[in-house]
Amino acid sequence: MKDETEIIKKAINGENAAFGRLYDEYLPRIYRFVLLKTGRKADAEDLTHQIFMNAWQNISRYEFRGFPFSSWLYRIANNAVIDYYRTWKNFKPIEAAEEILTESSDNERFDEQMDLKIIKTAINKLEPDQQNVLIMKFVDDLSNKEIAEALEKSEGAVRVIQHRALKQLKNIVNNPELKEA
Amino acid sequence: MHEEIIKNLKKLRTIRPDEQFIKNSRGLILATYYTPNKLRITWPVLAWSAVAAFSVILIISLTLPRIQNSKILSSSLNRDKIEQELNNLTINIQLEQITYSQTISQTIASALTEISDTHTKHLNKNVLESEQKSLDGLDLQNSEIDRMLNQVIF
DSSP, X not given: OTTHXXXXXXXXXXXXXXXXXXXXXXXXXXXXXXXXXXXXXXXXXXXXXXXXXXXXXXXXXXXXXXXXXXXXXXXXXXXXXXXXXXXXXXXXXXHHHHHHHXXXXXXXXXXXXXXXXXXXXXXXXXXXXXXXHHIIIIISOOOHHHHHHHHTOOHHHHHHHHHHHHHHHHHHHTXXXXXXX | OOHHHHHHHHHGGGOOOXXXXXXXXXXXHHHSOOOOOSSOOOHHHHHHHHHHHHHHHHHHHXXXXXXXXXXXXXXXXXXXXXXXXXXXXXXXXXXXXXXXXXXXXXXXXXXXXXXXXXXXXXXXXXXXXXXXXXXXXXXXXXXXXXXXXXXXXX
């Protein structure tokens, strides 16, 4: 985001219009991340709203350390999802995948929809850290450095997690039982 | 190796929130009042504030006892009390004068007794004669003492 530092400074000084620009820039990515993690649209909207409300109320705590604002937002989002998992005990990933599929686009070809369904179901079978890395890296296009900052891990750890996650995901996708579902 | 998987992952970028949700959420968040922290409290600021507060307390604790001992602060400005103090002062002065006069009178009386006593032989004649000279001119009947006594008693 161009001139992000200046915009953030204005937001810290209380200019809600500046925070509005940050909201417009990062909302789609955070929403996508939360939806893929929770699998439920209503919950994803509630959580996304809470994440940005929390960010606005605590923006004075943001520190410029050479990382984009998105890393800080993703950290808040990840913590919110962790809290969500603690309260939601009846999580059903398969149903969630269908819900996401319906909401994504009505114009997608059938086979593409099936691909999306499969990949979403497969993601939900991964470990939480593996889910986070794959979503941030390939869906939201964050760098390893930004992901490391968001997840409070080293870049080396992020690369290892990414490699294992892709390998695991491939095994899951190629599982005949999953394709027939 | 993982190109197909990554390609499918990137397809998930089509997921987007509803426009109505964006509009409602954005409006609610930006309508929330936010108080910017203009004075960023940092440890140096806290430390200097603590030093300043301690210094003020120390100064007050050192100067307060001196102020309390000052006679100026302990004095009462009540008019009635001042007048009473003055009256007491006047009476005290008068009483002191009476006591002094009484003492003098007793001394004089003793001296006269000694002088008139011709049988007392151990008294120095020259001393007695000098005392007798100093007694000349004194009003042995002290009417002033009587007046003061009457004032005090009545």
